[in-house]
Amino acid sequence: EIVLTQSPGTLSLSPGERATLSCGASLSVGSSYLAWYQQKPGLAPRLLIYDGSKRAVGIPDRFSASGSGTDFTLTITRLEPEDFAVYYCQQYSNSPRTFGQGTKVEIK
Amino acid sequence: QLQLQESGPGLVKPSQTLSLTCTVSGGSIRSGSFYWSWIRQPAGKGLEWIGRIYTSGSTDYNPSLRSRGTISLDTSKNQFSLNLRSVTAADTAVYYCVREGVAAPALIWGQGTMVTVSS
Numbered sequence: 001e002i003v004l005t006q007s008p009g010t011l012s013l014s015p016g017e018r019a020t021l022s023c024g025a026s027l028s029v030g031s032s033y034l035a036w037y038q039q040k041p042g043l044a045p046r047l048l049i050y051d052g053s054k055r056a057v058g059i060p061d062r063f064s065a066s067g068s069g070t071d072f073t074l075t076i077t078r079l080e081p082e083d084f085a086v087y088y089c090q091q092y093s094n095s096p097r098t099f100g101q102g103t104k105v106e107i108k
Numbered sequence: 109q110l111q112l113q114e115s116g117p118g119l120v121k122p123s124q125t126l127s128l129t130c131t132v133s134g135g136s137i138r139s140g141s142f143y144w145s146w147i148r149q150p151a152g153k154g155l156e157w158i159g160r161i162y163t164s165g166s167t168d169y170n171p172s173l174r175s176r177g178t179i180s181l182d183t184s185k186n187q188f189s190l191n192l193r194s195v196t197a198a199d200t201a202v203y204y205c206v207r208e209g210v211a212a213p214a215l216i217w218g219q220g221t222m223v224t225v226s227s
Contacts, residue, residue, distance in 0.1 A: 096168075096172075098157065102154050102155075
């Protein structure tokens with residue numbers, strides 16, 4: 001099983017600032033099959049990024065991601081009020097598909 | 109537009125079986141090459157992938173369930189289901205049904221249904 005570790009646990013930032021979230025894998029994630037999701041309270045997660053760096057349909061370009069192997073990063077260039085949420089990474093190269101524990105981006 | 113909707117009891121007694129159904133609308137559960145999967149989330153905690161069933165009927169489960177889970181397809185009703193046996197309080201969570209690609213993450217999610225395990 002691939003264990004994903006996200007850091008930091010909580011990120012306290014102001015609107016307009018840049019957010020950098022990390023996701024580390026215990027084993028190499030094949031084909032960069034890594035996704036990022038955003039989840040707001042009471043709602044299902046929303047897919048932001050797939051295949052390590054590709055934005056899902058309708059996702060604004062302030063969201064970008066990079067990485068390969070065991071180290072991945074999600075960047076939000078300028079935080080909008082609606083971006084304050086919890087973010088999860090997930091690998092889908094191996095079964096079971098596993099998630100990181102999440103990073104909460106909160107308003108400072 | 110494909111939509112998923114979970115249904116089932118909101119309260120299950122310990123040691124009993126949790127049974128949930130996901131109804132697929134706006135498309136056929138038989139079309140394409142997709143996994144029909146279940147993911148859960150305890151209150152205030154992270155996401156856990158439970159397992160999946162392919163359109164062919166083959167299944168795959170998270171070993172953390174210790175063989176308690178069964179996922180099945182009912183193509184006549186355009187539904188798939190989760191049965192989780194011998195539940196404990198640790199199985200209390202919001203359960204989501206999702207559609208995953210073979211080499212793609214879950215793009216389509218149900219709204220989730222809360223299941224509490226308690227006597």
